[in-house]
Structures are given as structure tokens and as C-alpha cells.
Amino acid sequence: MSELLAALLLGILEGLTEFLPISSTGHLLIAQHWLPRQTDFFNIIIQAGAIIAVTLVFRQRLWALATGWNDPVQRDYLFKLGTAFLVTAVVGLIVRKLGWELPETVTPVAWALIIGGCWMIVAERIAERRGEIATVSWKVAVLVGLAQVVAGVFPGTSRSAAAIFVAMLAGTSRRASATEFVFLVGIPTMFAASGYTFLELAKDGQLGQVDWAAVAVAFLASAVTGFIVVRWLLGFIKSHRYTGFAVYRIVLGAALLLFLPSGA
Template sequence: MNDFLSALLLGIVEGITEFLPVSSTGHLLIAERWLGARSDLFNVAIQAGAILAVTFIYWRTLWSFVLNWRQPETRAYVAKLAVAFLITAALGFIATKLGFRLPETITPIAWALIIGGLWMIAAERLAARQPERAAVTWRVAILVGLAQIVAGIFPGTSRSASTIFVAMLAGTSNRAAATEFAFLVGIPTMYAATGYELLKTFTHGGAAGEDWTGLGVAFVVSTIVAFAAVKWLLGYIRSHRFTPFAIYRIVVGIALLLWLPTGG
């Protein structure tokens, strides 16, 4: 397939799936079976494009942190975001140094989609039994940081799904509040991951071999599509549950497992 079209389609896939609880990494690994494998920098950078979209959406919230920095509630919330990020960054650094790499086969992704879908259904029901709470506790911050690294290690798990539902079960039962905290934590996480991959690429002399045009196209497309997807999701969760996404994950996971024995 034409490299430009391939990059365009991968950007669309990333933009749609990064914040919907269906696993962007899992979908990208599957899409690359048809569209061609890309570098780690490419995959991380287009995720940063989706994060840029969330930065635009939450710019008022981020700016309020600066304006209201003197307020104890603001400082406490930002500190919890920092703790969640630092947990993810530290464990991610350790995983990288230990030589962790994403799986090259679809089978573990398919199982992660199925198990994650079942877990989402159960977690939604458990969260619905809890009293309505929008506050983010320190326990929520710590567990969200751990959930991010779990999602990074096991493609198909979904960073947004794992962080949102961990937050809901750990004490922030309000879906909108849990989603906002999960998305805000993702901003420094993905920017840091992109910066690390850029540094590694230039340090090891891989810049010359990178398809910068394709990366740029995918980055822009991912940003635009993710902006629309997140805007839709934030409106959707006000009156709907995540159950349709869980069912989608289960159906896709089963379809992949049935397709694999045929040689796919």
C-alpha cells in the first residue's frame, strides 16, 4: 500500500481508538498487519497527536491549575496527577531497561480484548453500587499510575479503560470525574514517552531512516480525529455506560481468535 495512505489510515485508527476504551495499541498492531509495520517512534508520536487533542480540549482546566495554584484543592489535585505520572514513568523506564517489547503476534491481543471487555462489564456494575463520588483520592492516583503501565505492557488492555475503571472502583465513582483524571494523567505520560523515543532515535542515528512525512501526516490526522472522538465520548458518558465498548472488545477478540487458525 502507498506509504502516505498507510500513514493516513494509521492516524485515523489511532485517533479513534486512543481514548475510547478499546485499546489503541492493540488496534494499531492489528492494523499494521495490513498497512505495514512502523517504528516505535511512529507509534508513540501518533499517540502524542491524540494527546495533543486532549490538551486542546482540557486547556481551560490546565490553565485553571496555573490561575488557582494558591488554592489547596488545586495543589492537591495537581500533586495527585504528578504522583500517577511518576509511578508510570518510573515503572515504564524499568520495563524498558529490562528489554520489554510489545508482542508481535495477535493472539495475546485478542485475549486481552476479551478479558478486558468482561472486566469492564463487571467493573461497571461494581462501580454503579458505590455512592456517587467525584473526588480523586491518593489511592486513586496511585492505582491509576499502576494501571497505565499495565496497559502499556499488555496491548489490548486499553490505557483509557484500565485507568477510568480503576479510578471508578478505587473511589472516584463518578464516570466524568474518573475520565477527566485518567485523560489528564495521559497528557504528561504520552508527551514524555514521545520525547524519550525522539531522544533514542536521534541518539542511535535512526532519524535518517524515519519516514518523517508519513509520521507528520499520521500525527496531524490523529490529532484531528482524536479531538472529535473525545468530544463525542465526553458527551456520551454523561448518560450512557461503557457496556457497548466492552461488547465490541469481546466480539473483536473472539473474531480474531477464530480468524487466526485460518492462517491470518
């Protein structure tokens, strides 16, 4: 398989899975068992494409928050976004300094997909019993920040799934409200994570010999696909549950355990 085709496929995969509750990191780890393994710089770039996509989708909301400082409601929401981001940044940096690394086999990813899928089904049912609560509390903000770190430590968990369902269980039971808050927190979170990794690579001199054509293809594929997926998901969850994604996770995880029992 050519490098450009592999880059295109990985870019599309990142755009499809970054914001759906099915784990982009888990899918990329699985895909790279069959596709050429990519550099950390490549992975940063395709994630950047997804970040650009979600920023464009929420551009009006972001502008309203940036210019609505005098509105107590907007200001309170912005402070809660900042709190969730700071919790993720501080705890995530501690985890990074402790030497955490992604697994080399798909077995832990498979189990995370299965367990996460079961948890999603249960959590959504519990949240629905409370009725439609759209308010984001300070407790929700802190727990969303922690959930993002947990998802980073256990590939296959999914950052969006962990954070959305923690938010729903902690008080923001309305799917659309929980999803919007998590997606907005994800923008500075992923920008910071990508920027931090980029600086680390630059410091270590690992940015040389980059295949810029493959990087450009992957970036564009991730951005375009991510934009379409986020727009679709925001409309979908207004009248549908997340159950379909949970079932997909369980089936995929079981298939990986069945056909790759050694995790190779």
C-alpha cells in the same frame, strides 16, 4: 496501497482508539498485519498528534490548574495528578529497562481485549452500587499510575480502560470524574513516553530516511480525529455506560481468535 494512504488510515486509527477504552496499541498492532509496518518514529508522531488533541480539549482545565496554585482544592488535585504520573514513570522505566517488547502476534492482544471487556462490565456495575463519588483519593492516584503501566505491558488492555475502571473501583465511581482524571494524567504520561522513545531513537541514529509527507499526514489525521473523539466521549459518558465499548472488545477479540487462530 500507497504510503500516504496507509499513513492516513493509521493516523485516523490512532486518533479513534487512543482515548476510547478499546486499546490503540492493540488496534495498531492488528492493523499493521495488513498495512505496511511503520517505524518507531512514525508511531511516536501519531501518538503525539493524539496528545495535542487531548491537550486542546482540556486547555481550560489545564490553565485553571496551572493558575490555581493558591486554591487548596486545585493544588491537591494537581499533586494527585503528579503522583499518578510519577508512579507510571518510575515503574514504567523499570519495565522498559527489563527489556519488555510488544508481541509480534495478535493472539495475546485478542485475549487482552476479551478479558478487559468482561472486566469492564463487572467493574462498572460494582462501581455504580456505591453511588456517584467524584472525589479523587490518593489511593486512586497511585492505582491509576500502576494501571497505566499494566496496560503498556499487555497490549489490548487499553491504558484509558485500565486506569478509568481502576479509578472507579478504588473510589472515584463517577464516570466523568474518573475519565477526566485519567485523561489529564495521560497528557504528561504520553508526552514523557514519546519524548523518551524519541531520544532513544536519536541516540541510535534511527531518525534518518524519514518519509516526512507520510508522517505529516498521520500526525494531522491523529490530532483531528483524536480531538473529535475526546469531545464526543466526554459528552457521551455523562448519560451512558461504557458497556458498548466492552461488548465491542469482546466481539473483536473473539473474531481475531476465530479467524487468526495461529495469531499470524
